[in-house]
Amino acid sequence: MVTEQHPQEGSVKHRHRQEGPQRHIVVFIFSVVLTLIAFAAVAAGGVNASFAVILLLVMAVLQVFLQMGFWMHLKDKGHLMPIIFMLGGFFIAGTCIVMALYWVWWD
Amino acid sequence: MAQTAQSLNHARPPEAGHSVKRHTGLMDWITTVDHKKIAILYLWAGGLFFGIGGLEAILIRIQLIKPMNTFLDAQTFNELITMHGTTMIFLGVMPVIFALMNAVIPLQIGARDVAFPFLNALGFWTFLFGGLLLNLSWIMGGAPDAGWTSYTPLSTSTYSATHGVDFYTIGLQIAGLGTLIGGINFLATIITMRAPGMSYMRMPMFAWTTFITSAIILFAFPAITVGLVLLTFDRILGANFFEVGAGGNPVLWQHIFWIFGHPEVYILILPAFGIISEVIPTFARKRLFGYSSMVFATILIAFLGFMVWAHHMFTTGLGPVANALFSVSTMLIAVPTGIKIFNWLFTMWGGQVRFTTPNLFAVGFIPTFTMGGVTGVMLASAPADFQFHDTYFVVAHFHYVIVGGLVLGLFAGLHYWWPKMFGRMLDEGLGKWTFWTFIIGFHMTFFVQHFLGLMGMQRRVFTYLPNQQFDLLNLISTIGAGLMGVGMLFFLTNIFLTSRKPADAADDPWEDGRTLEWTIPSPPPEYNFKQTPLVRGIDAFWKEKTAGHKGMTPSEPVGSIHMPSATILPFLMSVGIFIAGLGFMFSRDTFSSDALSFLFNNYIVTGLGLLITFGSMLMRSLFDDHGWHIEPEELEGR
Numbered sequence: 001m002v003t004e005q006h007p008q009e010g011s012v013k014h015r016h017r018q019e020g021p022q023r024h025i026v027v028f029i030f031s032v033v034l035t036l037i038a039f040a041a042v043a044a045g046g047v048n049a050s051f052a053v054i055l056l057l058v059m060a061v062l063q064v065f066l067q068m069g070f071w072m073h074l075k076d077k078g079h080l081m082p083i084i085f086m087l088g089g090f091f092i093a094g095t096c097i098v099m100a101l102y103w104v105w106w107d
Numbered sequence: 108m109a110q111t112a113q114s115l116n117h118a119r120p121p122e123a124g125h126s127v128k129r130h131t132g133l134m135d136w137i138t139t140v141d142h143k144k145i146a147i148l149y150l151w152a153g154g155l156f157f158g159i160g161g162l163e164a165i166l167i168r169i170q171l172i173k174p175m176n177t178f179l180d181a182q183t184f185n186e187l188i189t190m191h192g193t194t195m196i197f198l199g200v201m202p203v204i205f206a207l208m209n210a211v212i213p214l215q216i217g218a219r220d221v222a223f224p225f226l227n228a229l230g231f232w233t234f235l236f237g238g239l240l241l242n243l244s245w246i247m248g249g250a251p252d253a254g255w256t257s258y259t260p261l262s263t264s265t266y267s268a269t270h271g272v273d274f275y276t277i278g279l280q281i282a283g284l285g286t287l288i289g290g291i292n293f294l295a296t297i298i299t300m301r302a303p304g305m306s307y308m309r310m311p312m313f314a315w316t317t318f319i320t321s322a323i324i325l326f327a328f329p330a331i332t333v334g335l336v337l338l339t340f341d342r343i344l345g346a347n348f349f350e351v352g353a354g355g356n357p358v359l360w361q362h363i364f365w366i367f368g369h370p371e372v373y374i375l376i377l378p379a380f381g382i383i384s385e386v387i388p389t390f391a392r393k394r395l396f397g398y399s400s401m402v403f404a405t406i407l408i409a410f411l412g413f414m415v416w417a418h419h420m421f422t423t424g425l426g427p428v429a430n431a432l433f434s435v436s437t438m439l440i441a442v443p444t445g446i447k448i449f450n451w452l453f454t455m456w457g458g459q460v461r462f463t464t465p466n467l468f469a470v471g472f473i474p475t476f477t478m479g480g481v482t483g484v485m486l487a488s489a490p491a492d493f494q495f496h497d498t499y500f501v502v503a504h505f506h507y508v509i510v511g512g513l514v515l516g517l518f519a520g521l522h523y524w525w526p527k528m529f530g531r532m533l534d535e536g537l538g539k540w541t542f543w544t545f546i547i548g549f550h551m552t553f554f555v556q557h558f559l560g561l562m563g564m565q566r567r568v569f570t571y572l573p574n575q576q577f578d579l580l581n582l583i584s585t586i587g588a589g590l591m592g593v594g595m596l597f598f599l600t601n602i603f604l605t606s607r608k609p610a611d612a613a614d615d616p617w618e619d620g621r622t623l624e625w626t627i628p629s630p631p632p633e634y635n636f637k638q639t640p641l642v643r644g645i646d647a648f649w650k651e652k653t654a655g656h657k658g659m660t661p662s663e664p665v666g667s668i669h670m671p672s673a674t675i676l677p678f679l680m681s682v683g684i685f686i687a688g689l690g691f692m693f694s695r696d697t698f699s700s701d702a703l704s705f706l707f708n709n710y711i712v713t714g715l716g717l718l719i720t721f722g723s724m725l726m727r728s729l730f731d732d733h734g735w736h737i738e739p740e741e742l743e744g745r
Binding site for chain 2: 081085088089091092095096099100103104
C-alpha cells in the first residue's frame with residue numbers, strides 16, 4: 001500500500017540499479033597506475049625533461065577525465081547540466097588565462 | 108484520489124505535525140525564507156537604493172544645467188557620478204530584477220519555493236549589507252570617486268588616498284556575494300523544480316531569461332570577485348598587482364573588470380527581454396512569435412556576451428587585429444537582439460493589443476531599446492569609437508539600453524506582476540501618467556546627449572565653458588531629468604494610494620494571463636500551489652483556457668506540504684561580514700583613541716565579524732532543521 005502511493009520514488013530506485021564495486025576498483029587501479037607512470041618518469045631520471053613535462057600533462061588530463069567521469073558520475077545519465085556548466089566554466093576561465101598571458105604578461 | 112490522500116494523512120505519525128514558531132512584524136521580515144517575502148524585501152531595498160541613485164543623478168544634472176556652474180565642486184561631482192553608476196547598477200536595478208525573479212519564477216515553473224530558501228535569504232541580506240556599507244561612505248570620510256569602473260591607477264592608493272575606493276571594493280564584494288548566491292539558487296531552482304510536464308522548451312520566456320541570466324552571473328561574477336580582491340590587496344595590504352612601479356599592470360584591472368562588466372550588462376538586459384516577452388503576448392492575446400528562436404537568441408547573446416569585453420578598451424592600444432576581432436564579435440550580438448525585436452513586433456502583429464500600463468511600457472521599450480542597440484553598433488566600430496570614446500555619446504548609449512531598456516522593462520514587469528505580489532492592482536490612470544512623463548523625460552534627457560557627445564562634450568567633466576554649443580542641449584537634458592523624477596513621483600504616489608485600497612485582485616487580474624502564476628490566488632498562499640499543476644504545453648494556463656478548462660489539472664493528490672523554517676541565521680551571517688568588512692577597511696588607520704587603534708589594527712573587529720559569520724554557519728551545520736508541514740486539513744480550510 002505504502003509503496004503504491006509513491007510510484008515515482010519506487011521506480012527511480014529500480015532504475016538506478018547499484019553498480020557493483022568492480023568498475024570503481026578497476027578505475028582506482030588505473031588511476032594508481034597513471035600516477036606511478038608519472039612518478040617513475042621523473043624518479044627514473046633517464047627521461048628527457050621536455051618529454052617528461054608532456055607526459056605528466058597527458059597523465060594529468062587522463063586523471064581528470066577518470067575523476068570527473070567515474071568518481072563524479074559525469075558519465076552517468078542525467079548529468080548533462082553539470083557537464084554544460086563545467087565546460088562553460090572552463091571556457092570562461094580559459095579566456096581569462098589567454099587574456100592575462102597574451103595581453104598583460106607578454107605584452 | 109481522495110481516498111489516497113486521506114490514507115496518506117492517517118499514515119503520518121502525529122509527532123510530524125506542524126508546531127512551527129510564527130514570527131510577526133519586523134522579526135517576520137528578518138527571519139523569512141519565503142521567496143515571495145524576499146521578493147518584497149528586494150523590491151523595497153532596491154527601490155531605496157534606486158531612489159538614492161536617482162537623487163544623485165538629479166544633482167549631477169543640476170550641476171550641468173549651465174556652463175561654469177558652481178552648484179557642486181569637482182570632488183563632490185566625482186563622488187556623485189561614481190556612486191550614481193555603482194548604486195544604480197549593483198544596488199538599484201539588480202535587486203529589482205531579483206525581486207521580480209523571486210516573486211515570479213517559482214510561480215511560473217509551478218514550484219512551491221526556490222531550491223534553497225535559506226540561501227535566498229542569505230543572498231538578500233548580504234546584498235543589503237554590502238549596499239549599506241557602500242553608502243556609509245557618504246558619512247564616513249567621502250564616497251568613492253574613481254568612476255563606477257574604478258580604473259587603476261586612479262583607484263590605487265597613490266591617487267585615491269582616502270577610504271572611498273575601499274568602500275567600493277569591500278561593499279561590492281559583499282553585495283556581489285549576494286548576487287552570486289541568488290544566481291546559483293535560480294539555476295538550481297529552474298533545473299530541478301519545474302512542475303511535471305514543463306520541459307525546458309515549455310518554460311515561459313521570463314523563466315528562460317532568468318535561467319540564462321543566472322548562468323551569466325555564475326560565470327561573470329567570479330571575475331569581479333577576483334578583481335576586487337586584487338584591488339583590495341593593493342590598497343590595504345600593499346600588494347602590487349596594478350602598480351607599474353613594482354611590476355604590476357594597470358590594464359589588467361580593465362580586462363578583469365570588463366570580462367565581468369560586459370556580461371553584467373546582459374545580466375541586466377536579459378531579464379528585461381524576458382519581462383517584455385511575457386507582457387506583449389498577454390496583451391496581444393497571441394502566443395509569443397518564434398519562441399524557440401527567442402530561446403536560441405538568448406543563449407547566443409549570453410555566449411557572445413563573454414567574447415566582446417575588449418570593445419570597452421579599443422583606445423588602450425590592443426592593436427588593430429584585436430580591435431577588429433572585437434568589433435566584429437560585438438556587431439554579431441546585434442543579430443540575436445534583432446531577432447528578438449522582430450519577434451516582439453510579429454507577436455503584436457494581428458493581435459488584439461490592449462494598451463494597459465504594462466503594455467505601454469513594453470511597447471515603449473521596443474523602439475527605445477532599439478535606438479540604444481543602434482548606437483551600440485556604432486560604438487562597436489573601432490575607428491569610430493576613437494571619436495566617441497569617453498564622450499556623452501557613450502553616456503547616451505548606455506542610458507538608452509539601461510534606462511530605456513531595462514528600467515522600462517522593470518516598470519512593465521512591476522505594473523504587470525504588482526497584483527500578483529501584493530494582491531492590489533496599481534491604478535491605470537496614474538500608471539499612464541508615469542509612463543508618459545518618464546518616457547518623454549527620458550528621451551529629453553538622453554537623446555540630446557548623443558549630439559553633445561558628437562560635438563565633443565566629454566563624460567565625467569564637472570563643468571564646461573560657455574559658447575561651445577553645449578549650453579542649450581544641457582539645459583534640455585536637465586529639464587528632462589526633472590521630468591523623469593516627476594514620473595517616479597507618479598509611480599510612488601500610485602504605490603501609496605494602491606496600498607490603501609483593499610487587496611482584492613483576482614487570480615488572473617489581467618484576464619488574459621497565459622502562465623502558471625495566474626492560476627493561483629493574488630497574493631499566493633505561502634505554499635503557492637495546493638497541488639502541483641500538470642503542464643501540457645507552452646503557456647500552460649492559456650492552453651487550459653482554450654481547451655475550456657477553468658484551471659490546471661493537478662499532478663498530485665492533496666497532501667501535506669513540506670515548508671522551510673524561518674531563521675535569523677542569514678541575517679546574522681550578513682551582519683558578521685559587514686562588521687568584518689568595516690574592520691578590515693580601517694585596519695591600517697591610526698585613530699585618535701588608543702583603544703580604537705588597538706581594536707582595528709590587531710584585526711579584532713574583523714575577527715569579531717568573522718566569528719559571527721562562521722559561528723552562524725556552525726549553528727546551521729550542527730543543528731538540523733527539518734522544516735515543518737502544512738497538513739491537508741489546513742489546506743482545505745477545515
